Amino acid sequence: VAAFSMSACAHHINTDSSELDAARTAIAEAKAAGAENCAPKLQAQAVASLYWAAHELTEVGYHPEENSELIARAEAKAKEARSQAKINCAPKPKPVAKPKVVEIIKLSGVNFANNSAELTPASISILDTAVATLKRRSDIIVEIAAHTSSRGAAAYNLSLSNKRAASVKDYLISHGVSANRLSSKGYGETQPIAVENNLADEAINRRVELRVMN
Structure with missing residues (x-):
């Protein structure tokens, strides 16, 4: 539910904070590897964690240790999405034709x-x-x-x-x-x-x- 809530208001949240650099980079690399199409669930979880962390940065009563966990989760999910996308997006090997007996x-x-x-x-x-x-x-x-x-x-x-x-x-x-x-x-x-x-x-x-x- 929280992930969908963050996605819904993502355009209102600023993710440019330097604290989010590593997570942003990991998400961008996953996207470049095709994660949005080939590992969409993991990529969505990474993006949701990023926006949630960005949202927390602006909250009164900010808790750095809790936010660091969100940032780490975003980075980890993005890396997982990238790895999975490489597997899921990899072209299927062409079957090797067996030599025929003539x-x-x-x-x-x-x-x-x-x-x-x-x-x-x-x-x-x-x-x-x-x-x-x-x-x-x-x-x-x-x-x-x-x-x-x-x-x-x-x-x-x-x-x-x-x-x-x-x-x-x-x-x-x-x-x-x-x-x-x-x-x-x-x-x-x-x-x-x-x-x-x-x-x-x-x-x-x-x-x-x-x-x-x-």
Whole structure:
């Protein structure tokens, strides 16, 4: 109520006193930071405290200690309004567009030892073919994506798939594919391509793919 009363008669109150310099400056800085639009409640409280303090300076029976509290409140609220305005007025970050998969190269037959990221001997010839493809198509950027079945704990499957994707990446790099063209990521059991009713379905979901990203 007092704040609204002060706002109503603000044009009758002189706020030029040197005692109010710090509070006036803080309010001006908050205004410049956009507080009137982005932190209006705090800015209004600061202004109301300033005018109340200015009013008290003219009153009979003036109490310096009480007025110093009003002045300090005005300054504090203005500083709070300025800080809040910087947050509220800050432009919203633009969402970063995720790279789109433009092609998937399936590496059918790339397998690993049970509960391991160790490539099986039968996987080598398939990866050697992938090496040749990547060298021939030297302009493409590739994510190596590894997937598991839903057998076992989800967290374990995610960790295992990350290790398996990294294992394939290491193989490709060791055979001459530039590291800056490759990234690896495990998806665990989150992207199945078959409903798992039996072991054959699980085997379908356990897979490695090269995802062309450009």
